[in-house]
Amino acid sequence: MAVDRSDQNVLHYEHTQEESAPLREDARHRRYTSERSASLKVQEYEKGRGVRRQRPWAVCCRRVFLSWMGADWIFLMLLGVSLALISFLMDVFIFLFTDAHRFLYHLSESNVMLQYLTWISFPLLLMLFAAGLTQMLAPQASGSGIPETKIILRGVIMKEYLTLKTLVVKVISLICVLGSELPVGKEGPFVHFGALCAALLCKFMSFFSDVYKNEARNLELLTAGCAVGIGCCFAAPVGGVLFSIEVTSVFFAVRNYWRGLMSAVFGILIFRLLAVWNKEEETIMALFPTKFRLEYPFDLQELPAFAVMGIVCGFGGALFVYLNGQIALFVKKQKAMKNFLLTNCFIYSGLVSVFISTLTFPPGFGQFMAGQLTQRDSLISFFDNRTWSREGIVEDFHPDDHLSAWKHPQANVFIILSVFVFMKFWMSALSITLPIPAGSFVPVFVIGAAFGRLVGEGMATLFPDGFETEDAVHPIIPGAYAVVGAAALTAGITHTISTAVIMIELTGQIRYGLPILIAVILSNIISQNLQPSIYDSIIRLKKLPYLPELGWGHQEKYNLHVGDFMVRDVRYITLKSTYRDLLKILRTGKLKKLPLVKSEDSMVLLGYVERAQIRTLLQQHAQHLRELVDEERRHASEVSREVHFQRSSEESSGSSAPPKPALKRSPVTETDTDLHKKFSIKNLFCGDTQSVMIEDDSDTEDDVTLRELKEWEGLQLDEQVNFNNCKIDPAPFQLVERTSLHKAHTMFFLLSLDHAYVTSIGRLIGVVSLRELRKAVEGSLTDEGLKLRPVLASFQDCGTGANNFKTEKSDLHKLLDPNPSDQ
Numbered sequence: 001m002a003v004d005r006s007d008q009n010v011l012h013y014e015h016t017q018e019e020s021a022p023l024r025e026d027a028r029h030r031r032y033t034s035e036r037s038a039s040l041k042v043q044e045y046e047k048g049r050g051v052r053r054q055r056p057w058a059v060c061c062r063r064v065f066l067s068w069m070g071a072d073w074i075f076l077m078l079l080g081v082s083l084a085l086i087s088f089l090m091d092v093f094i095f096l097f098t099d100a101h102r103f104l105y106h107l108s109e110s111n112v113m114l115q116y117l118t119w120i121s122f123p124l125l126l127m128l129f130a131a132g133l134t135q136m137l138a139p140q141a142s143g144s145g146i147p148e149t150k151i152i153l154r155g156v157i158m159k160e161y162l163t164l165k166t167l168v169v170k171v172i173s174l175i176c177v178l179g180s181e182l183p184v185g186k187e188g189p190f191v192h193f194g195a196l197c198a199a200l201l202c203k204f205m206s207f208f209s210d211v212y213k214n215e216a217r218n219l220e221l222l223t224a225g226c227a228v229g230i231g232c233c234f235a236a237p238v239g240g241v242l243f244s245i246e247v248t249s250v251f252f253a254v255r256n257y258w259r260g261l262m263s264a265v266f267g268i269l270i271f272r273l274l275a276v277w278n279k280e281e282e283t284i285m286a287l288f289p290t291k292f293r294l295e296y297p298f299d300l301q302e303l304p305a306f307a308v309m310g311i312v313c314g315f316g317g318a319l320f321v322y323l324n325g326q327i328a329l330f331v332k333k334q335k336a337m338k339n340f341l342l343t344n345c346f347i348y349s350g351l352v353s354v355f356i357s358t359l360t361f362p363p364g365f366g367q368f369m370a371g372q373l374t375q376r377d378s379l380i381s382f383f384d385n386r387t388w389s390r391e392g393i394v395e396d397f398h399p400d401d402h403l404s405a406w407k408h409p410q411a412n413v414f415i416i417l418s419v420f421v422f423m424k425f426w427m428s429a430l431s432i433t434l435p436i437p438a439g440s441f442v443p444v445f446v447i448g449a450a451f452g453r454l455v456g457e458g459m460a461t462l463f464p465d466g467f468e469t470e471d472a473v474h475p476i477i478p479g480a481y482a483v484v485g486a487a488a489l490t491a492g493i494t495h496t497i498s499t500a501v502i503m504i505e506l507t508g509q510i511r512y513g514l515p516i517l518i519a520v521i522l523s524n525i526i527s528q529n530l531q532p533s534i535y536d537s538i539i540r541l542k543k544l545p546y547l548p549e550l551g552w553g554h555q556e557k558y559n560l561h562v563g564d565f566m567v568r569d570v571r572y573i574t575l576k577s578t579y580r581d582l583l584k585i586l587r588t589g590k591l592k593k594l595p596l597v598k599s600e601d602s603m604v605l606l607g608y609v610e611r612a613q614i615r616t617l618l619q620q621h622a623q624h625l626r627e628l629v630d631e632e633r634r635h636a637s638e639v640s641r642e643v644h645f646q647r648s649s650e651e652s653s654g655s656s657a658p659p660k661p662a663l664k665r666s667p668v669t670e671t672d673t674d675l676h677k678k679f680s681i682k683n684l685f686c687g688d689t690q691s692v693m694i695e696d697d698s699d700t701e702d703d704v705t706l707r708e709l710k711e712w713e714g715l716q717l718d719e720q721v722n723f724n725n726c727k728i729d730p731a732p733f734q735l736v737e738r739t740s741l742h743k744a745h746t747m748f749f750l751l752s753l754d755h756a757y758v759t760s761i762g763r764l765i766g767v768v769s770l771r772e773l774r775k776a777v778e779g780s781l782t783d784e785g786l787k788l789r790p791v792l793a794s795f796q797d798c799g800t801g802a803n804n805f806k807t808e809k810s811d812l813h814k815l816l817d818p819n820p821s822d823q
Contacts, residue, residue, distance in 0.1 A: 075205055075212075075221070076259055080228055080267030082197045087190065087232040088274040090175055097126065097179025098374055112363060120357040123180035124350055130176035130436050131349035133169055141170035142435045145192025147539045150248045152195065153222060155752035156545050162199035170196075174437040180353060181360075181374060183428045185442025187233045191244065194229030195222045220256050223249060227260030228267045230502075233441075235272055235287045237264040239502030246496040247535060251750050286508035290483070291385045296474045297511040299467040302459070303518065309455055309481070310488045310519030313448060314526025316425075317492020320444065321531040324429040328541050331433065345435050352434055356427055369420040370405035375446050381406065382449040382482040383507060387460045387475070389413045417454040421447055432534075440534050444493050445486050452485020453478055480512055488519035495524060495533035547748055547770055548777050550741075562744055563737030565776040566758045566766035572597050573609065573721075579621055580717040582614050595757055595764055596728060603763040607730040609723075617726055621719075734759045735768060741776055748773060 101122045108114040134142050140161045148161050160166060174189050198221050206212040226248050231240025241260040245252045272284040331348075358364070360371035370378065381403050388406060406416055428443035456478025466475035487503040490496075500516045503509075531537070532548065539546045571585060572595045585594065592611050598604040733756045735744060747753065748770070758766035 072259065073262070075201060076224060076263035077266055078201055079194075079197055079225055080263045080265075081270055082201070083190070083194055083225075083228045083232050084267040084270035084274065086171060086193060086197075087271055088278075090171065090178075090186070092278070093175045094178045097175070098181060101179075101181070115363065116358075116361055119361050120354050123182065123357050124353050126176040126180040127182065127349050127353040127436070128346050130173040130180075131345045131434070133176075134173045134436055135345040138163075138166045138169035139435075141166050141173060141437055143437070144188030144432075144439050144535070144538065145170070145195075145437070146188045146247055146439075146535045147542065147544060149192055149195045149222070149226060150535060151539065151544050151546065153219060153248050154546075154749075155219070162196055164200060167193065167196040167200070170437050177436050177438060182353065182356065182431050182434075182438070183375070183424055183443040183446075184431050184436075185375075185439035185445070187230055187441035188439030189437045190229035190233050190439075191226045191248070192229070194225030194227070194244075196225075197228075198222045198225030220253060221259070223252070223256045224259040224263050228263045231264035232267050232271050234502055234506050235268050236502045236505035237261060237268050239498050239505050240264050242498035242501055243494075243496055246498050247494065247533075286506060288379055288383055288507050290383050290479060290507045290509055292477055292480055292509060292512070293385075293474070294511060296469075296472075297509075298477075298480060298515060299469070299474060301467055302476070303515065305455065305459060305481075306484050306515040306519050307522055309452065309485055310522030311526055313451070313485065313488035313519065314492045314523040315530070316451070316489055317444075317523060317527040318530035320425065320429055320493050321527075321534050321537050323426065324432055324440075324534065325537050325541060327430055328433045349434050349436060352430060356431070359423065359427075367408060368411060368416055369423050370416065373405050375442055377405075378446050379449055379486075382446075382453045382486075383479045385477055385479045387457070387478055388453075389457050389461060413457055414454065417450055417457070421450045421454065424450070440493065441490060444490050448489025449482040449486035451489065452482040455485065456481030480509075480515070483507055483509060483512055484515050484519045487516045488523040491520040492523040492527040493534045495528055495536075497521070497524065545754070545770060547745070547774055550745060550777060560741040560776060561737060562735050562739040562741070562758055562768055563766075565741075565772050566737075566768045567772060568766045570595065570757075570764060570767050572764060573614075574599050575606075575723065577721050578718050579618060579721060582618060582721060583717070586611070586614060586618075593732075593755070595732070595767070596723075597764055603765075605732070605734070605757060605759055605762060605764045607728045608732045608757075609726060609728055613726050613728075617721060617723075620725070732757055736760065737765070741773075744768065744773060745777065 101119075104118045104122060105115060108118050138160065140148070140158075148158055152158055152161060170189060170192065174186060177184060178186060199218065202212045202218045202221060212218065223244060226244035227237075227241040229240075230243050231237045234240065238261070241257065241264055244260065245257075269284075272281070275281045276283060360366040360369070362372040364371075366372065370381075373381070384403060386403075388403065389412060406413055408416060424443065424447050428440065428447065431443070432438055432440050456476065459481065460476045460478050463476055466473050468474075483503055487499045491499045497517075497520055500513070500520045503516055504513055532540070536546070536548065571589050571591060573581065573585065574597050576599060585591075593608045594611065594614065595608050596606045598606055733747070733751065733753055735747075735756050735758050737758060737760060744756070747756070753770075755767060755769040757764060758768060
């Protein structure tokens with residue numbers, strides 16, 4: 001039976017398969033037909049659209065190209081190439097302008113007056129063009145650019161400072177300014193150029209990789225741009241990176257060091273190769289090569305002279321910063337001077353250009369300060385390894401040599417160098433204040449080299465035979481003193497140590513590294529205790545948001561705590577705040593962020609709300625009221641149409657009885673008042689200037705109606721705010737009262753904060769902003785706002801630490817323990 005049943009099953013299965021075979025074949029045919037038709041439709045669509053189907057290898061190549069273009073090394077390479085091209089082209093155009101100036105000057109040698117007009121008119125035209133172009137198209141391009149870059153890297157948004165227009169205007173204006181031979185430099189603007197190119201490249205690279213859309217990462221890449229900028233000026237990659245770190249950053253991320261160094265090396269390589277290609281150099285070498293003695297560079301007896309030079313340069317750097325600040329303040333504070341000079345950019349720049357050109361006129365006073373030499377030519381002559389004077393008599397130099405400019409029949413080299421240092425000192429301080437692109441590094445560099453040359457020539461005069469050793473007598477090299485002086489004075493003005501590295505790379509003289517470092521360190525010690533750096537001084541003059549560093553010799557500031565200078569009268573909002581409270585806060589203050597506390601009694605900090613969010617809450621509430629009013633208005637219009645229909649029907653029936661005052665009893669009157677309320681609420685919350693067309697009705701001017709209107713408006717303003725749809729930051733940065741000034745200063749720098757809330761066991765008790773912290777650092781708070789602690793207060797705190805802990809513990813118990821009096 002089992003066999004028979006199995007045979008039956010097999011027969012039944014075969015029969016079923018035979019019957020279903022046509023059905024399966026038909027389904028397969030329909031599926032093939034549908035797939036074929038869909039494929040034909042796709043092909044026809046692509047053919048009509050002109051689209052070709054991408055092959056797998058094409059898709060793979062495209063993906064590899066996009067990932068390759070978005071790599072960091074491509075970005076750094078492009079950054080270096082762009083800045084190298086800018087630097088090279090600028091040098092070419094500057095040389096053309098200076099060469100044209102000299103050609104016109106020598107062309108009019110037959111007439112001294114014509115020669116003088118040629119000497120002052122050419123720089124004047126270039127200066128006026130640069131000043132006008134800067135002030136009319138991009139005022140952000142004026143100045144050095146390092147102070148603004150420093151502020152931007154701190155996280156402050158400065159509009160139009162990192163745009164293509166600013167880059168183009170600043171490049172063209174700087175070419176004209178340097179072509180006019182004004183005593184300014186290009187190192188500061190090139191730091192700005194680096195930041196500009198980095199920002200623009202980030203926008204370009206964002207098409208290939210979404211990583212470049214991260215603003216925090218882009219700020220890090222700006223530091224690489226700053227390093228390339230200063231490196232391309234002096235062909236000093238290591239010094240450029242270190243200088244950019246010292247000048248633009250207080251705390252530097254080490255991961256950015258290799259980026260800046262790689263980009264700077266690549267940019268300097270291209271920059272020097274372009275100089276070789278242009279036949280300016282035979283090979284890649286230092287920008288200002290020297291030929292000093294290598295086997296015995298200096299004697300140990302010369303180290304005190306180098307140290308004294310560093311001290312003098314420290315005082316000179318502080319004096320330069322002070323003089324520059326006083327000139328800028330004098331021009332701004334004098335109303336007549338400000339209205340006459342600063343309101344018209346052409347007048348101030350033109351007068352300064354004519355004045356300086358007149359003083360440097362070679363047949364005139366310029367013959368006592370080598371007025372015919374450019375800054376580059378002056379540096380080349382200062383670094384010369386020969387001694388210019390022996391017993392005060394200038395050697396005979398070749399007439400075509402740069403050194404012939406320092407030879408005068410009525411004055412020795414000491415007088416000429418002294419006049420040069422004095423005149424260039426105040427000329428450079430004055431030129432930096434002009435509303436044009438201008439840097440301070442190069443002119444100060446030249447002044448320091450001249451001062452060092454003066455000291456070196458004096459040492460060569462005092463010790464004509466040099467210093468004798470056991471083997472031989474080694475004469476003094478005045479050019480080495482020029483190298484040390486240039487680095488020391490620049491360090492005193494910029495408050496940097498990296499100028500020593502820049503000088504070593506600039507001249508190729510590593511054997512003078514020890515004298516340079518000694519002079520640079522001593523110059524920094526002196527200048528940092530007297531004045532801020534030139535860039536911090538400009539930040540203060542421009543009133544940019546900044547945070548000064550904790551200087552040396554201010555030990556009492558390390559004993560300050562946040563509770564000594566915080567603001568205790570804090571504007572805040574609570575969960576129970578009304579729209580009237582929000583409106584009052586917006587009208588009475590300009591805070592960008594407002595702390596949100598749980599209640600006025602507890603003062604527990606829940607987070608902060610931005611001003612824009614509060615404005616959005618008010619606008620949403622006004623929109624809600626507007627919708628209510630519109631609904632009532634539609635209802636009132638329907639009622640008014642019914643009333644109008646009743647009037648017309650009564651008039652048509654010939655009734656002489658007056659109509660009932662339906663408007664006073666009906667919702668129409670309420671609707672009119674609601675429209676009036678809508679108009680008031682709209683102006684109150686949104687400040688919209690669009691008028692609402694409302695037909696006046698004499699009945700709505702009744703006292704009762706106006707009273708109801710005010711009551712209604714008051715009720716709407718006194719409604720509690722709903723924070724459910726508001727973005728609240730639940731983790732604002734917080735400090736405690738016992739946080740030291742040093743720690744708060746460090747936190748503000750590291751995290752780029754603009755304010756921090758002061759709490760005690762979670763309760764809001766105060767706030768500290770950049771303004772209070774800056775005043776605490778500078779020591780300019782009033783006696784009520786700042787209480788200086790004695791020097792030995794830290795030792796007293798160590799002895800009373802248990803009492804302080806007990807006080808804080810009791811405060812905690814008061815908050816948590818329901819019966820604090822029992823303890």
